[in-house]
Amino acid sequence: MYLFANATIYVGLALAIYSLLIITLGISTKNQKLINSGKGGVIAILVCASMAMLSLFYLLATSQFQYEYVSDYTSSELPIIYKLTALWAGNSGSLLLWTFFLVLYTVMIAFSRKMKGNPMVPYISAILLGNIVFFFLVLGFVAKPFVLLDQVPIEGHGLNPMLQNPGMIIHPVTLYLGYVGLAIPFAFAMAALILKNVDDFWIKMTRRWTIIAWLFLSLGNIFGGQWAYTELGWGGYWAWDPVENASFMPWLTATAFLHSVMIQERKNMLKIWNIGLIITSYALTLFGTFLVRSGVLTSVHAFANSNLGLYFLIFMGIAVIGALYVLMSRYNLLKRSAGEFNSYISKESSFLINNLLLVGAAFGVFWGTVFPLVSEAVRGTKVTVGMPFFNTVQAPILLSMMFVMAVCPLLAWQKSSLKNLKKNFLIPAILAIVAMALMIVLGIQKAWAVIGFGVIVLLFITHFLEFYRGVKARRKMTKEKVYLSIYRLMTKNRRRYGGYIVHIGIAFIAMGIIGSQNYDVQTMKTVNLGDSIEVKDYRMNYERLDQKREGINDIVYAEMTVFRNGKRIGNIQPEKVFYGNWDQPSSEVGLISSLKEDLYVVLSDWEDDGKATFIVKINPMMTWLWIGSFMIVIGSLFAVWNGKYQNITPRYTGVRKEVS
Structure with missing residues (x-):
C-alpha cells in the first residue's frame, strides 16, 4: 500500500509536468496532436489524484497508525465519519484534497463541450497545469501524506475535539471548492490577454464558474460561522480570526468582480479593473493558504508551524508578477477599447461605488490581518488587532454597501434624470424614514x-418595487396570472433576479448582525440545584446535573427547563465534554432559537454538591442571519441553474465618445 500510495503522487507529478510541457510545445508549434496528448494527460492526472485520495481515505478508515498522518489525526475510538474527514484536518491531507479539486476542475474545462474548438482551452489548461505541478511538488517533497513511522504506535493521537463537529464534514470542502474555483476565471483572463482577446468573451464563458466559486466561498464562511456559534461556546459567529479573514477577503473581491463585469458587458468599461480584481481574488486564495500553513499569525484554525507557507508565498509571488506582466503588456490594447461613464448618477456608477466599497472592505480586513506582522517588522513588537478594530472599520462600509444595493435597482443605465429619481425614490425614501421613526418610538435608540435598519427597509422596498413593476409590465402584455408572471419574469432573467434574491439574503444577514451586535444580553450566574436564572423574558429552572460516558469521552451535563413570559417553551442541556485522548474539554451549548432571538446557555463550571455556573446570552435576530445565508444559496443557484449564458443583455448602443 505504501508504494502504491506514494506512486500516485509521483506519477501524478510526472504526468503534470509532461502535460504542461507538451501543451506548451503544442501551443508554440500549433500542433493539435501535442495539445490533445496533454489533455489526455490531464485525465491520467485525475486518476492519480483520485487514487491518492482513496488510498488516504482507506488508511484513515482502517486506522493504519504506521502512517504518520493517520496517527496524528485519528484514533481507533473516533467515529468513522470523523476518521474520513480527518483527510482535510492536516496539512498534507488538505493539500491533497485541494489538488484533487484543481485537477477535477481542469478536466471539466479541458473537455467541456461548450469549449470544444476554443483556441483559449490550451492556454487555460497550461495555466491550470502550472498550478497542479506546484501542488504535486509540495505533496511529493514537502507535505508528504504517506510517510511511515519508525515505530508503529498502539493508538493514534486522535482528532482535535473542535473538529469533531458536523461542520467539519462540509465547511473545509466548500471552502476549498471556492478557493480552487477562483483559479478558473484567473486562467481564462490570462489566456484572453495572451491571445489579445480584450472583449468580454472570457467573462461570458467564466460567469457561471465565478458564481459557483463565489457560492462555495459563501457556503464555507456560512458553515464556518454556524460551527463557531454552536461549538466554541463563546456566543459569537465571527471573531475576525486571521484564517477567517483569509476566506473573507477573496469573497469580497470576487463579489466586486461579479458586479463590475456587468458594466463591461453593457458599456465596454472597467476592463483593466476587472482583470485586476480577478488577479487579486486568485492571489488572495494563495495568501490565505500561506496564512493557514505558515504559522506566522496565531489562529485557532491554523495548521502547525511549518516551512510550507514559504513555498506558497514564493508561488504566489511568481503567479502575481507573471499575471501583472501579462496585464501590463496588454494595457494599451485594453485602454484603447474601453468605454467611459456618462453620468455619476447612473446604474454603472452605483456598481463602481459598490466595487470601491467592497475592495475597501477587503483592504481593511487585509491591513488588520497583516498589521501584527508589519508592527513586528518595524517596531520589533507584534501588536494584535482585535474585533473592535474590524467592527469599527467594517460597520460603516457594510452600511454604505447596503445603501448602494438599495438604490441601484431603481437607477437607469447611462444617466438618471431628476424626474426619474423623484419618481423612483420619493415613496421608498418616505417609507424608510417612517420606519426609522417607528423604531425610535418602539425603543430602538442606538443611532x-x-x-442600519432604515437602510435595510429601503432595500426591501426598492427590490419589491423591481419585482412589482416587472410583473405589472409583463401582465399588461401577456394577461398572465400573477404567479405565472412572476415565474416567467424571473426565469427569463435568472441572473438579475437571482442577484436580487442574494441582495435580500444579505439584508437579512445584516439584520442579524445589527441585532446581535447591538442588543445582545449576557450574564454569568452560579446557582444551586432547583434554583432559577432569570434573564429578560426568560426563566431557566436548573433541574439536574449529571455525568455520562460516550465511548472514551466523559460528558458532564445540566438539564434546565426554560420558560418565556411564564410559558414553558422547552428543555435545554448544556454540556462539557472531556475527551479520553485530548486534554482540553469543549462546550456543547444549550440553544433555543426563534425569529426574535436565541437563548444561548453554556455550562461553565460546577461543584460536587451540584452548584453550577452558567453563561447565558440572549442574541437578538440570529435566526435571520441563517435565513439570509440560505437565501444567498438559493439566489446563487437560481442565477446559474439552466441559465442561457450565451444570451447576454444587449450593451447600450447610444453615441459614445471614442477613446484615443
Missing part, C-alpha cells in the same frame, strides 16, 4: 442600529 447606527436605527440607520
Whole structure:
C-alpha cells in the first residue's frame, strides 16, 4: 500500500509536468496532436489524484497508525465519519484534497463541450497545469501524506475535539471548492490577454464558474460561522480570526468582480479593473493558504508551524508578477477599447461605488490581518488587532454597501434624470424614514442600529418595487396570472433576479448582525440545584446535573427547563465534554432559537454538591442571519441553474465618445 500510495503522487507529478510541457510545445508549434496528448494527460492526472485520495481515505478508515498522518489525526475510538474527514484536518491531507479539486476542475474545462474548438482551452489548461505541478511538488517533497513511522504506535493521537463537529464534514470542502474555483476565471483572463482577446468573451464563458466559486466561498464562511456559534461556546459567529479573514477577503473581491463585469458587458468599461480584481481574488486564495500553513499569525484554525507557507508565498509571488506582466503588456490594447461613464448618477456608477466599497472592505480586513506582522517588522513588537478594530472599520462600509444595493435597482443605465429619481425614490425614501421613526418610538435608540435598519427597509422596498413593476409590465402584455408572471419574469432573467434574491439574503444577514451586535444580553450566574436564572423574558429552572460516558469521552451535563413570559417553551442541556485522548474539554451549548432571538446557555463550571455556573446570552435576530445565508444559496443557484449564458443583455448602443 505504501508504494502504491506514494506512486500516485509521483506519477501524478510526472504526468503534470509532461502535460504542461507538451501543451506548451503544442501551443508554440500549433500542433493539435501535442495539445490533445496533454489533455489526455490531464485525465491520467485525475486518476492519480483520485487514487491518492482513496488510498488516504482507506488508511484513515482502517486506522493504519504506521502512517504518520493517520496517527496524528485519528484514533481507533473516533467515529468513522470523523476518521474520513480527518483527510482535510492536516496539512498534507488538505493539500491533497485541494489538488484533487484543481485537477477535477481542469478536466471539466479541458473537455467541456461548450469549449470544444476554443483556441483559449490550451492556454487555460497550461495555466491550470502550472498550478497542479506546484501542488504535486509540495505533496511529493514537502507535505508528504504517506510517510511511515519508525515505530508503529498502539493508538493514534486522535482528532482535535473542535473538529469533531458536523461542520467539519462540509465547511473545509466548500471552502476549498471556492478557493480552487477562483483559479478558473484567473486562467481564462490570462489566456484572453495572451491571445489579445480584450472583449468580454472570457467573462461570458467564466460567469457561471465565478458564481459557483463565489457560492462555495459563501457556503464555507456560512458553515464556518454556524460551527463557531454552536461549538466554541463563546456566543459569537465571527471573531475576525486571521484564517477567517483569509476566506473573507477573496469573497469580497470576487463579489466586486461579479458586479463590475456587468458594466463591461453593457458599456465596454472597467476592463483593466476587472482583470485586476480577478488577479487579486486568485492571489488572495494563495495568501490565505500561506496564512493557514505558515504559522506566522496565531489562529485557532491554523495548521502547525511549518516551512510550507514559504513555498506558497514564493508561488504566489511568481503567479502575481507573471499575471501583472501579462496585464501590463496588454494595457494599451485594453485602454484603447474601453468605454467611459456618462453620468455619476447612473446604474454603472452605483456598481463602481459598490466595487470601491467592497475592495475597501477587503483592504481593511487585509491591513488588520497583516498589521501584527508589519508592527513586528518595524517596531520589533507584534501588536494584535482585535474585533473592535474590524467592527469599527467594517460597520460603516457594510452600511454604505447596503445603501448602494438599495438604490441601484431603481437607477437607469447611462444617466438618471431628476424626474426619474423623484419618481423612483420619493415613496421608498418616505417609507424608510417612517420606519426609522417607528423604531425610535418602539425603543430602538442606538443611532447606527436605527440607520442600519432604515437602510435595510429601503432595500426591501426598492427590490419589491423591481419585482412589482416587472410583473405589472409583463401582465399588461401577456394577461398572465400573477404567479405565472412572476415565474416567467424571473426565469427569463435568472441572473438579475437571482442577484436580487442574494441582495435580500444579505439584508437579512445584516439584520442579524445589527441585532446581535447591538442588543445582545449576557450574564454569568452560579446557582444551586432547583434554583432559577432569570434573564429578560426568560426563566431557566436548573433541574439536574449529571455525568455520562460516550465511548472514551466523559460528558458532564445540566438539564434546565426554560420558560418565556411564564410559558414553558422547552428543555435545554448544556454540556462539557472531556475527551479520553485530548486534554482540553469543549462546550456543547444549550440553544433555543426563534425569529426574535436565541437563548444561548453554556455550562461553565460546577461543584460536587451540584452548584453550577452558567453563561447565558440572549442574541437578538440570529435566526435571520441563517435565513439570509440560505437565501444567498438559493439566489446563487437560481442565477446559474439552466441559465442561457450565451444570451447576454444587449450593451447600450447610444453615441459614445471614442477613446484615443
